[in-house]
Each structure stands twice: as structure tokens, then as C-alpha cells.
Amino acid sequence: MKSIAPLLALSLCLAVATAADAADPNLARNLARNLAATCAGCHGTDGRSAGGMASLAGVPQRALMEKLRAFRAGEQPATIMHQIAKGYSDEQLSLITAYFAGLDARQP
Amino acid sequence: MTHRRSLLKGLAAAAAATAVPASLFGCATATPRAKAHVVVVGGGFGGATAAKYLRMWSRGEVEVTLIERNTRFVSCPVSNLVLGGYRELADISVGYGNLGTHWGVRVITDDATAIDTAKRTVSTAHHGTLSYDRLVLSPGVDFIPNAVPGLEGNHDQIPHAWKAGPQTVLLRKQLEAMPDGGVFAIHIPKVPYRCPPGPYERACVVASHLRRSKRRSKILVLDSNPEIQSKKALFTKAFEGYKGLVEYVPNSELRAVDAASRTAELEFDRVRADVLNVIPPMRAGNIATRAGLSLVNGRWVEVDWLTMEAKGTPGVHVLGDALLAAPAMPKSGHMANQHAKVAAAAILNLLAGEAPNPAPVVMNTCYSFVDGQNVIHVASVHQFDAAKRQPMPVEGAGGVSAAANEVEGRHALAWAANIWADMLA
Numbered sequence: 001m002k003s004i005a006p007l008l009a010l011s012l013c014l015a016v017a018t019a020a021d022a023a024d025p026n027l028a029r030n031l032a033r034n035l036a037a038t039c040a041g042c043h044g045t046d047g048r049s050a051g052g053m054a055s056l057a058g059v060p061q062r063a064l065m066e067k068l069r070a071f072r073a074g075e076q077p078a079t080i081m082h083q084i085a086k087g088y089s090d091e092q093l094s095l096i097t098a099y100f101a102g103l104d105a106r107q108p
Numbered sequence: 109m110t111h112r113r114s115l116l117k118g119l120a121a122a123a124a125a126t127a128v129p130a131s132l133f134g135c136a137t138a139t140p141r142a143k144a145h146v147v148v149v150g151g152g153f154g155g156a157t158a159a160k161y162l163r164m165w166s167r168g169e170v171e172v173t174l175i176e177r178n179t180r181f182v183s184c185p186v187s188n189l190v191l192g193g194y195r196e197l198a199d200i201s202v203g204y205g206n207l208g209t210h211w212g213v214r215v216i217t218d219d220a221t222a223i224d225t226a227k228r229t230v231s232t233a234h235h236g237t238l239s240y241d242r243l244v245l246s247p248g249v250d251f252i253p254n255a256v257p258g259l260e261g262n263h264d265q266i267p268h269a270w271k272a273g274p275q276t277v278l279l280r281k282q283l284e285a286m287p288d289g290g291v292f293a294i295h296i297p298k299v300p301y302r303c304p305p306g307p308y309e310r311a312c313v314v315a316s317h318l319r320r321s322k323r324r325s326k327i328l329v330l331d332s333n334p335e336i337q338s339k340k341a342l343f344t345k346a347f348e349g350y351k352g353l354v355e356y357v358p359n360s361e362l363r364a365v366d367a368a369s370r371t372a373e374l375e376f377d378r379v380r381a382d383v384l385n386v387i388p389p390m391r392a393g394n395i396a397t398r399a400g401l402s403l404v405n406g407r408w409v410e411v412d413w414l415t416m417e418a419k420g421t422p423g424v425h426v427l428g429d430a431l432l433a434a435p436a437m438p439k440s441g442h443m444a445n446q447h448a449k450v451a452a453a454a455i456l457n458l459l460a461g462e463a464p465n466p467a468p469v470v471m472n473t474c475y476s477f478v479d480g481q482n483v484i485h486v487a488s489v490h491q492f493d494a495a496k497r498q499p500m501p502v503e504g505a506g507g508v509s510a511a512a513n514e515v516e517g518r519h520a521l522a523w524a525a526n527i528w529a530d531m532l533a
Contacts, residue, residue, distance in 0.1 A: 035469060042473060052518060052525060
């Protein structure tokens with residue numbers, strides 16, 4: 001199995017680069033938040049599930065990235081996530097997973 | 109400073125309007141606020157989400173007023189289960205209370221009667237005139253008047269049940285009263301219409317109910333379109349499972365209806381039904397026209413997909429089913445929820461004098477029941493294409509279920525609980 005580490009390292013670099021290069025720092029800061037909000041329809045606001053779906057808030061980034069990679073590779077059994085995960089770039093998934101990892105799992 | 113200035117101007121305009129209750133601007137009388145004010149018209153999947161996210165993402169720094177005519181949100185998704193007797197209307201209804209108590213949204217139960225986009229004001233039936241710095245319009249759909257001769261004013265005899273609520277209950281009662289051996293006819297308008305898979309799901313769910321209780325009945329799916337418009341292979345398979353009970357009739361354009369005899373006059377046929385469910389041709393909710401927005405083909409609002417602002421009307425952000433959709437983008441509650449987040453982010457950027465996100469992403473998931481338990485989905489992810497200046501579906505991503513299954517039946521209900529919470533909790 002291919003290691004997730006290079007992908008993670010690369011995407012973290014990209015994330016940092018994006019933040020540094022952006023003319024408007026607010027934009028970079030909000031990009032991860034905006035991307036993560038596309039998950040909330042199923043996984044709950046800020047990834048805090050209202051029930052019946054996996055909560056994403058507070059999940060370590062490495063674990064989330066590995067799961068998403070497995071969905072995309074068809075290695076993780078799925079009804080729908082294998083199709084959705086393919087719609088995002090590595091950089092976007094990295095931003096999303098970093099955002100969720102940085103949240104408190106409990107309701108604020 | 110601009111915001112402060114425009115807000116003060118807005119407050120002055122509001123003060124000048126005689127009908128504004130003082131309580132609406134309560135604390136403003138003591139200390140003039142520098143907070144921007146966003147008015148949201150329509151508390152469905154788009155509007156409710158926008159109201160919550162504007163408060164959440166601004167950490168309460170932006171004032172938000174939501175104008176919604178109904179006291180409770182009733183979900184169109186899952187409402188076909190009410191028709192099949194698997195759920196009650198209360199199960200698909202959520203109050204607006206938490207938007208106020210959890211998020212500080214000012215919720216006004218009222219009709220928005222007029223919008224002046226030059227003066228930036230919204231008039232209401234009972235709460236006077238409100239000023240806004242930015243307006244979110246999430247008007248849903250209204251039916252095109254006189255599109256089907258004989259239908260106007262006869263929605264009691266020929267329900268649409270395409271806006272969940274009393275119409276859903278009415279159609280269910282008619283189905284309950286239908287004798288065994290009766291004919292239930294559903295008419296589907298030409299695309300685009302709200303919820304592409306919805307009519308086919310309705311046929312399946314009602315069929316699963318009738319198969320248990322009224323086996324000699326018949327369901328006619330009269331489709332103006334030449335073929336099933338969503339999850340075609342999966343619905344075709346589902347219809348095969350209801351052989352003898354469900355009959356799918358494509359290219360069935362509706363010429364007129366007769367409410368007294370519940371008759372549908374089709375282009376080449378005349379169908380008399382015991383229960384006749386006509387989903388009328390629709391367009392952006394009427395308030396969009398009253399706001400002076402230009403509608404493409406007289407039906408849909410065209411937006412700038414980076415900000416969701418209506419073309420030609422800056423400051424008015426439009427969401428949901430009312431939009432001229434981007435390629436392969438469905439008119440769905442889930443998509444409206446996604447539009448709302450793009451709009452909320454852009455509004456906060458614009459209020460702060462920042463450029464909006466140049467690369468917004470939206471995605472969609474639609475679950476459809478083929479009976480009381482088994483479900484099929486369609487999903488897609490749409491990335492903004494800078495060259496085309498609109499979101500485009502990502503090739504190789506998205507798709508449909510392999511087959512109807514119970515796991516997704518549970519997911520469909522969990523999806524509903526989560527998206528209702530994302531809007532309203």
C-alpha cells in the first residue's frame with residue numbers, strides 16, 4: 001500500500017504556500033472553512049454530526065486523509081463517499097481535513 | 109466606514125418608514141450600531157442556511173433578519189414518505205426557534221411584499237419596511253399562472269404537493285380515500301423543475317404503499333419529458349418491480365385539466381384519474397419578479413457564481429431552485445444549502461471590503477426512496493471553472509447507487525436529520 005505521508009507532506013506545503021501567496025490573508029484563512037462547509041450537509045455543521053453520519057470534527061488529519069484516499073482508491077467500502085471524494089483535489093482535501101482536525105469534537 | 113455609513117443611512121430610512129416597530133431596531137436607538145444588516149427572504153434550504161452561516165461565520169458581527177411566511181420549515185425531501193404513510197408531516201417539520209436562540213437571527217413570520225433594490229429596502233405585510241446592506245433572496249419556486257388551462261385555483265381537487273405542507277397532507281388523504289382499483293396519475297412538467305428525481309420517487313413510494321393495501325390500483329406516471337430525468341436506470345428497474353401497478357408514459361404533454369372529473373387532457377390521450385397530481389410548470393418565486401430581477405426565459409435568475417449576486421442587481425444574492433442552473437446542477441434542497449454557504453462567505457468578504465473566494469466548490473447528494481426502506485442516490489461535485497465563470501461538475505466524480513439498498517435508506521434519513529440541523533439547529 002502506498003504511504004499517505006508524501007501526499008500529506010505535499011498538500012500541507014501547498015496549503016502553506018497558498019496561505020503565504022494569497023494577496024488577502026483572510027481569503028486563505030476562510031478557504032478551508034468554506035471547503036469544509038460543503039461536507040456539512042451530511043456530516044453536520046462543522047463536522048459535528050446530528051446522528052447517523054460520521055462526525056469529522058476533531059478527527060486527526062492523518063486519519064481523515066487516509067480514509068479519503070482509501071475511498072478514492074476504492075479500498076474502503078462505500079455507498080457514496082468513493083464518488084464524492086474524487087470531486088476534490090489533494091490540496092482541497094488537505095485543507096478540509098486540517099480544518100476538521102483543528103476543531104473541538106464537542107459542541108462549542 | 110462604508111458599512112457604518114450605509115447602515116446609518118439604512119437606519120434613517122427605516123426610521124422614516126412609519127410602519128417599522130421600534131422593537132425591531134431595539135438597541136439601535138441607544139447606540140448607533142456599526143453592524144451591517146443582511147435581510148434574508150425565504151427560510152427554506154437556502155435561506156435558513158444563509159441566515160445561520162452569516163451569523164456563525166461573522167461571530168455575530170452581522171445583523172441578520174430572516175423573513176419567512178411559515179411558522180415551521182416543512183421539508184420537501186422525505187415528504188414522499190408522508191404520501192406513502194411511512195412518515196407524518198410532523199416528522200419532516202422543524203421550527204425556526206433555534207435560529208433566534210442559538211444564532212441571534214431575527215426571525216420574522218411574514219410575507220415579503222415588495223423589494224426596492226435601489227433603496228435597499230424590503231416591505232413586509234405586517235412588519236413594515238426593513239433596510240438592508242445586502243439581501244439574500246431564497247424564494248424557491250412558484251407555479252407559472254395559467255400554464256395548464258383548468259388548473260388555476262383548483263389545487264384542492266388536483267393537488268401539486270410540490271411544496272411540502274398542507275398540500276402533502278391533502279394528497280395523502282386523497283390517496284387514502286382512493287378505492288382499490290383506482291387510478292393515481294402523476295403529471296411531470298418539462299425540465300427544469302424542482303427536484304428532478306422527486307416525481308419518480310413519489311410514484312415508487314406510493315406504489316409500495318398501494319401494493320400492500322390496494323393491489324388492484326394503478327399508478328400512471330405521465331411525463332412531459334421523453335425519458336426519466338434522474339437515476340434513469342435505477343428508476344426503470346424500480347418501476348419494473350412494480351409491474352402491473354406502475355405504468356410510465358413518456359412524451360405526455362399536458363394540454364388541460366378538468367378539476368370536476370379529475371381528467372388530464374394529454375396531447376394524444378385523455379386520462380381520467382381518481383387522484384390526479386399535477387406538478388405544474390414553475391419558475392423563480394414571485395418575489396424575484398417583484399424585486400425587478402430579470403428572469404431568463406421569464407423563469408430563472410442568472411447569478412454571478414462567485415458571489416451568488418443576481419446579474420445586473422448588485423447587493424441581491426439569490427439561492428436555490430430559483431436560479432438558472434449551471435451545467436448538471438440540480439434544483440435540490442442540498443444544492444440550495446451549498447449555494448447559501450457560497451453566498452454567506454462572499455457577503456462577509458464583500459462587507460469587509462475583501463475579494464470573494466475565487467474558487468468556490470458546491471456538491472450535491474439526492475437520496476430517493478423506491479419503497480419504505482430502500483434508497484438510491486445521485487451525487488455530484490461542482491468546481492468553479494474560471495474560464496467558463498460557472499461551476500462545472502467534476503468528471504469522474506459523483507455517480508449513482510449500484511442498486512437500491514437499505515443502508516442508503518438509513519443514510520437518507522440521517523442526511524435529512526443532518527441537513528435540517530445544518531440549516532436550523
